[in-house]
Amino acid sequence: MTPHDAPRAPLHIAGTGTALPGDPVDNARLGKAFGIDEEWIDLFVGTRTRHFGWDLATGEIRHSLADLCAEAAHHAADAAGTDPADLDFLVLATTTPDRLLPTTANEVADRLGLDHLPTYQIQAGCSGAVQALDLARALLAAGHRSGLVVAGDTTARFLDPGRSPADLPARELVNYVLFGDGAGAAVVSAQPDGEALAVRTLLHRFSGRGRPPGQIIDWDGPVRRDPGRQMLSEDYKAVEEGVPVLAGEIYRELLDSVGWTPHDVDFLLPPQLSARMTRRITEHLGVPAAHEVSCVADTGNTGNALPLIQLDRLLTRLPHTGRALALVVESSKWIRAGLALERTRPREPRP
Incomplete structure (x- = not known):
């Protein structure tokens, strides 16, 4: 092991x-x-x-x-x-x-x-x-x-x-x-309190060895300030080509880690680079019956916030028992991440 x-x-x-x-x-x-x-x-x-x-x-x-x-x-x-x-x-x-x-x-x-x-x-x-x-x-x-x-x-x-x-x-x-x-x-x-949404497995893998970054965000103090320096740069073509492939790898690894089949998944939280990219990813995955939980079309790409905003939306749509997979790709230096989630008992109504 x-x-x-x-x-x-x-x-x-x-x-x-x-x-x-x-x-x-x-x-x-x-x-x-x-x-x-x-x-x-x-x-x-x-x-x-x-x-x-x-x-x-x-x-x-x-x-x-x-x-x-x-x-x-x-x-x-x-x-x-x-x-x-x-x-x-x-x-x-x-x-x-x-x-x-x-x-x-x-x-x-x-x-x-x-x-x-x-x-x-x-x-x-x-x-x-x-x-x-x-x-x-x-x-x-x-x-x-x-x-x-x-x-x-x-x-x-x-x-x-x-x-x-x-x-x-x-x-x-x-x-x-x-x-x-x-x-x-x-x-x-550590205990299934409140919404009782259990994280069954968590994936976090650096996958960028020897690979150029898909995005660079620079940071400099006043001593090295360069008016012509590009502080924010994205290789969108590399991101467009790489993210769907990595999303598929994450999807399969999460399923294997918890022993689920694609038909066991009720909700899919796909990567949220843009609404167009999200559509491309979900089409590439071809998940049979899962309902998509996305936010990027309404919020734009909010970076680190995205997976938690998706989780927030998932909880409003998951009143009963169910399973979900969250897929996250970081293209700055290529990180595969994700969550396998399961609610084991119905949500109790709030007083």
Whole structure:
């Protein structure tokens, strides 16, 4: 038996929450703000709306990542029927922290009134929420009773409303139509409390050895500031070709790990790069009967938040026993991640 095959500690999702800032921004408004053809946005990404924590006209930040993560965490605690003061740890995953120090994780803990507990911040892309859940499982195995997993991203540092699309290389322009801001959260426990959604298996594998990154997000201080430096770059062609293949590998590995057949899966949570890419992935997988749970068409690509937002939507659609697979691909340096989920008893109505 390899370490990857060893028995894992129990992990249950007791409650989830989502935070999306402001009103949804449709493609017409986005196209007008950035000087991008609305029809091209519709055809290229297929996403209808997204949310931004900053003003499209002025660039003024109105919702920080800490704001969104704290709001999502409150919703998750309410859904779980848990007082945040009873939580034993906090793990936060993001690509875009508000600042390098203090960490956004500690800012969120402070806003939630938490103190004297371990906090962790994971620097990651779209797979960060799964990484955070993996760390949470280890903390529960070490004796903690329950904790909070939060994940989110914001775009204010990288999308400049003053830039003309004519000035942007294609590898950077694509990000102006893909991304939105948001956060998701989950209260986790070792016992099947609350919603009683059990994580039957959790997959997290680095798969990028010798492979060029599909996305680069740069970061520099004032000493090395270079006005011409490209801070956000995506090889969309490599992502478009690679993600469906990796999603298929994740799907098969999750099924094998829990001994399910495709017909045992009631819900599928596919990768959420864009609405168009999600359609391509689900067609590639050909899952026989599973209902799709997606959010990207309405939220845009919210990075680390996506898997937790999907989980939040899943719980509203899973009132009875059922099984689900969540597939997550991080294309920055190619990470395969995912969850096999099962509700073992019907959800009890809230008083």
